[in-house]
Amino acid sequence: MSRGGGSYGEVGQKIDYVFKVVLIGDSAVGKSQLLARFARNEFNLDSKATIGVEFQTRTLHIDARTVKAQIWDTAGQERYRAVTSAYYRGAVGAMLVYDITKRQSFDHVARWLEELRGHADKNIVIMLIGNKSDLGTLRVVPTEDAKEFAERENLFFMETSALESTNVENAFMTVLTEIYRIVSKKNLVANEEVDSSGNSSLLKGTKIVVPGQEPAPPTKASCCMS
Numbered sequence: 117m118s119r120g121g122g123s124y125g126e127v128g129q130k131i132d133y134v135f136k137v138v139l140i141g142d143s144a145v146g147k148s149q150l151l152a153r154f155a156r157n158e159f160n161l162d163s164k165a166t167i168g169v170e171f172q173t174r175t176l177h178i179d180a181r182t183v184k185a186q187i188w189d190t191a192g193q194e195r196y197r198a199v200t201s202a203y204y205r206g207a208v209g210a211m212l213v214y215d216i217t218k219r220q221s222f223d224h225v226a227r228w229l230e231e232l233r234g235h236a237d238k239n240i241v242i243m244l245i246g247n248k249s250d251l252g253t254l255r256v257v258p259t260e261d262a263k264e265f266a267e268r269e270n271l272f273f274m275e276t277s278a279l280e281s282t283n284v285e286n287a288f289m290t291v292l293t294e295i296y297r298i299v300s301k302k303n304l305v306a307n308e309e310v311d312s313s314g315n316s317s318l319l320k321g322t323k324i325v326v327p328g329q330e331p332a333p334p335t336k337a338s339c340c341m342s
């Protein structure tokens with residue numbers, strides 16, 4: 117996340133903030149398709165497993181500010197995953213995804229949360245996502261179970277369908293708006309703490325990504341249902 121003197125986006129637009137948000141969760145729960153839907157409004161039913169890591173960006177406006185959402189995606193499968201610490205570094209938001217038709221993907225959510233909390237900033241905004249809500253007849257994870265888990269763990273929660281484009285925009289915008297809310301509140305209180313490199317440190321302990329200096333990818337409960 118960043119706030120600096122400002123940089124300019126693809127169309128010469130001034131960027132006020134860059135928010136890094138990571139996608140995590142088991143393989144095949146739909147992380148890449150949620151990203152494709154949010155970043156490009158696309159969906160691919162024959163999506164291949166992610167190998168390594170990639171990110172996509174989308175520039176949007178929150179409260180008259182220009183925010184670049186930088187959404188990172190890695191493989192759910194251990195052997196294809198990116199280097200964990202590098203993946204979480206600088207993240208100010210996380211989407212923890214499970215598949216409402218795969219019990220195991222929900223049972224693993226606690227483990228993902230543990231990894232996330234072990235590596236990411238403690239102020240990170242987390243959204244639990246039950247994806248594939250279009251497959252209602254195959255549902256094995258009751259909405260209530262996930263909602264209770266999210267409330268207990270203090271996470272946002274939504275069920276989405278990347279296929280039908282249900283709640284995808286809502287889920288990402290909720291996280292990005294919450295990040296923005298925290299940042300602007302801190303901004304008001306602290307009137308910007310500035311570290312030795314000149315970066316403002318608005319989320320305590322969070323590494324700030326200066327606009328225009330996106331890191332290269334490493335090599336190798338409130339609830340809403342619509």
Ligand SMILES: Nc1nc2c(ncn2[C@@H]2O[C@H](COP(=O)(O)OP(=O)(O)OP(=O)(O)O)[C@@H](O)[C@H]2O)c(=O)[nH]1
Pocket residue numbers: 141142143144145146147148149150160161162163164165166167190191192193247248249250251276277278279280
């Ligand atoms: N019915 C339905 N299928 C979906 C949805 N989202 C993703 N899929 C399908 O689920 C499969 C896996 O989707 P991916 O987005 O590749 O899953 P992933 O979590 O990125 O998987 P890894 O890269 O292995 O971690 C693909 O066949 C997608 O088309 C959805 O909302 N509804």
